[in-house]
Amino acid sequence: MNISVVIPLFNEAESLPELTAWIKRVMIQNNFSYEIVLVDDGSNDGSWNVIRELKALDENITGVRFRRNYGKSAALNVGFAAAQGDVVITMDADLQDSPDEIPELYDRVLNQGADLVSGWKQKRYDPLTKTIPTKLFNSVTRKMSGINNLHDFNCGLKAYKKDVVKSIEVYGEMHRYIPVLAKWAGFTNIQEQVVQHYPRKYGTTKFGPGRFVKGFLDLLSIFFVGKFGKRPMHFFGPIGVISFLIGFFITFYLIIEKLMSIADGSPYRNVTDQPLFFLSLVAIILGSQLFMTGFIAELVSRNSTDRNNYHIDQVI
Structure with missing residues (x-):
């Protein structure tokens, strides 16, 4: 035809x-x-x-x-x-x-x-x-x-x-x-x-x-x-890793700063009293979630079994 x-x-x-x-x-x-x-x-x-x-x-x-x-x-x-x-x-x-x-x-x-x-x-x-x-x-x-x-x-x-x-x-x-x-x-x-x-x-x-x-x-x-679609980890993974590393290094910096203050006998604030701590915590949590989203997406097929399952009444 x-x-x-x-x-x-x-x-x-x-x-x-x-x-x-x-x-x-x-x-x-x-x-x-x-x-x-x-x-x-x-x-x-x-x-x-x-x-x-x-x-x-x-x-x-x-x-x-x-x-x-x-x-x-x-x-x-x-x-x-x-x-x-x-x-x-x-x-x-x-x-x-x-x-x-x-x-x-x-x-x-x-x-x-x-x-x-x-x-x-x-x-x-x-x-x-x-x-x-x-x-x-x-x-x-x-x-x-x-x-x-x-x-x-x-x-x-x-x-x-x-x-x-x-x-x-x-x-x-x-x-x-x-x-x-x-x-x-x-x-x-x-x-x-x-x-x-x-x-x-x-x-x-x-x-x-x-x-x-x-x-x-x-x-x-x-x-x-x-x-x-075939590699969702390539999208979620890098964003998650970057976010996690930003949070990790901010936290590491705050801890080192506190330890140095203790060693010098200088006044210091608790790590949890600093706004940067909460920013780093959010970044770590968000990064972990994005990474896990990418991992799970790699295991799940993007094609729904009934995406194009339409109820046809008649065919002539």
Whole structure:
């Protein structure tokens, strides 16, 4: 199979018939073998009934339905697991992404050697409350990831080699940082393609301002796990040792100072009467705890057994 189109959706019943018909038209024009994987993320507007109707008319459509809303990352993760195509295309279900971009995305992955091609919506039809924070996050992500050639990490329209989607795990709010996950997994040929962005035709956006806070925390998580996930002691250990040694040497200094005062017959204060003593005590305790945290983290797998255990209601 040439292409799998993975589409996560939540309450997009109105747009699905038009979107799937558009995708089908593009696939037939280019003589692609394809599948469309529609992942219903707990919709309550009748989206699943629409998917069932579309499935009855087109055997290339596969539907997956969650019992409740888990989020876009969960939907993508399940869609990636179901995808069988040599090239996997993701797009949003709101008709703001154009299926006409698929042939070029496919060519750049299959014939030009890209591991991942991310869309860039140079001209956006989103409000400033969405575009300004998005630009800020893209700037921060570029600097932290070193992927300097991408302008829009969060664009839903992307193309992947099959190996990429089978090698990464998407959870939390990490769908916006899939290029970073791919890079950490060893896929370094990450490219960008300018794509058309259309105004929303039906419904309203499903993302609120809280996603930026969650997204930033997930970005920090990605970099910590990517760099120290296999060796957490390399992060906690040095900090713990430095803190412990600072506390130890301060305590040692205070004790020597007291002994010298006793030997000279000079007046002296008890070690515990000095603020430095309590500072050193805190440093020793903190250092010991950090070191033990690193040691324990080395013994515990970072992967929860049910992190991506989603309750799927139906598969058709």
